[in-house]
Amino acid sequence: MPPTIALDVIRYRPEQDAEPAFQTYEVPFRDDWVVLDALNYIKDRLDGSLSFRWSCRMGVCGSCGMMVNGKPKLTCAAFLSDYLPGPVRVEPLNYFPIMRDLIVDITDFMRKLTKVKPWIIRDQVWPLEEGEYRQTPEQLDTYKQFSQCINCMLCYAACPIVGLEPEFVGPAAIALAQRYNLDSRDEAAGERLKILSDHAGIWGCTFVGECTQVCPKHVDPAGAIQQFKLTAALDALKSFLVPWGTR
Amino acid sequence: MSPMSNLAHHHTAYHPRWYRRRMSVWWWLKDRAYMKFVVRELTSVFVAYFAVLFLWQIRAVTQGPDAYAQFMGRLKTPLFLTANIVAFLFVLYHTITWFNLTPTAMVVRVRGKRVPDTIVAGSNYVAWLIVSVIVAWIFTRGI
Numbered sequence: 001m002p003p004t005i006a007l008d009v010i011r012y013r014p015e016q017d018a019e020p021a022f023q024t025y026e027v028p029f030r031d032d033w034v035v036l037d038a039l040n041y042i043k044d045r046l047d048g049s050l051s052f053r054w055s056c057r058m059g060v061c062g063s064c065g066m067m068v069n070g071k072p073k074l075t076c077a078a079f080l081s082d083y084l085p086g087p088v089r090v091e092p093l094n095y096f097p098i099m100r101d102l103i104v105d106i107t108d109f110m111r112k113l114t115k116v117k118p119w120i121i122r123d124q125v126w127p128l129e130e131g132e133y134r135q136t137p138e139q140l141d142t143y144k145q146f147s148q149c150i151n152c153m154l155c156y157a158a159c160p161i162v163g164l165e166p167e168f169v170g171p172a173a174i175a176l177a178q179r180y181n182l183d184s185r186d187e188a189a190g191e192r193l194k195i196l197s198d199h200a201g202i203w204g205c206t207f208v209g210e211c212t213q214v215c216p217k218h219v220d221p222a223g224a225i226q227q228f229k230l231t232a233a234l235d236a237l238k239s240f241l242v243p244w245g246t247r
Numbered sequence: 248m249s250p251m252s253n254l255a256h257h258h259t260a261y262h263p264r265w266y267r268r269r270m271s272v273w274w275w276l277k278d279r280a281y282m283k284f285v286v287r288e289l290t291s292v293f294v295a296y297f298a299v300l301f302l303w304q305i306r307a308v309t310q311g312p313d314a315y316a317q318f319m320g321r322l323k324t325p326l327f328l329t330a331n332i333v334a335f336l337f338v339l340y341h342t343i344t345w346f347n348l349t350p351t352a353m354v355v356r357v358r359g360k361r362v363p364d365t366i367v368a369g370s371n372y373v374a375w376l377i378v379s380v381i382v383a384w385i386f387t388r389g390i
Contacts, residue, residue, distance in 0.1 A: 014263060019266060020268075070277070070278070094268075095270070097265035097267045098265065098266040098267075098268070099263065099265060105265055138359040141359075141361075160270075160274055160275070163270045163274070164270065207352075208280075208281070208284045209280075210281070210284075212351070220351070222351055223351040223352070223354075226348075226351055226352030227352060227353075229352070230352060
């Protein structure tokens with residue numbers, strides 16, 4: 001077992017660097033350490049100026065997403081032992097503007113997320129005394145998978161369309177839109193269809209499928225988008241065949 | 248350099264300087280998964296090639312037996328044989344990759360339960376086999 005492992009980490013200090021560059025750190029190798037542990041070791045013992053985001057260190061908060069050896073990963077779930085003998089390449093998430101070192105600007109993602117209205121919308125809200133909106137286990141089952149998203153943005157860093165088309169709403173936001181479309185308590189599927197039925201929305205996706213591969217929560221955004229496309233296509237066909245029908 | 252552009256170039260607390268990495272034209276060569284995707288997209292060219300070839304064949308049929316015999320003779324040249332074998336392999340890749348993706352795009356539920364992916368994808372292969380058998384039967388009937 002090697003006593004240490006090297007980490008090639010992207011550094012970018014906007015006040016002094018013209019562009020990002022790698023810096024190598026040698027950290028102790030431990031079987032039970034993940035990349036995030038190694039970064040924290042660097043921050044605590046070697047170089048306090050290294051900046052990165054993290055919080056829960058157990059795959060729930062979705063803040064420690066970075067590129068590890070070129071693949072988007074939650075660094076709290078990427079074991080050093082899977083990258084032996086090293087060096088491990090750690091970079092900020094692809095396609096996002098870099099603010100400092102491993103920290104990216106997520107403003108654009110937040111804007112896209114709210115654009116699709118990922119919350120329950122009803123034509124008429126029941127008064128409280130009517131009780132809760134009930135769902136059967138089957139109704140819950142139709143959208144439960146898509147509700148597991150933790151907004152870690154790994155799917156954005158895996159999607160070449162996000163890099164090529166800056167306006168593309170992206171995998172997680174569309175998956176969340178679909179999550180509310182499929183919710184039996186929600187009544188705004190038509191509204192979201194209008195928002196997402198263009199080239200920046202579902203039709204921007206060319207089904208690369210990498211978003212689903214990298215998702216740490218098995219949300220399957222690629223599936224959500226293709227299913228959304230199918231609904232949109234059937235909807236368009238229906239309005240073409242039955243133009244007088246109410247939608 | 249004007250004072251304004253000089254300011255824009257420097258990082259201050261109120262004027263942060265984000266760095267945007269450029270995406271290489273060769274992005275799809277850097278990752279096996281991306282490469283497989285681009286090849287899958289490219290296969291549609293060969294699907295179009297077979298469609299054009301089929302239209303050409305219909306045109307030859309309408310022009311009479313001589314024109315059709317000439318068309319069939321042309322298909323037997325090494326150039327067309329090679330082109331067709333290559334195109335066939337790409338179309339096969341096209342078919343298989345898209346069939347395997349159907350369960351992702353189509354959720355089939357029977358009595359509230361989601362039908363397993365292997366059955367959704369498998370039904371495509373079964374339909375493919377049935378259609379192929381029928382086509383083969385039509386063509387070999389006269390022999």
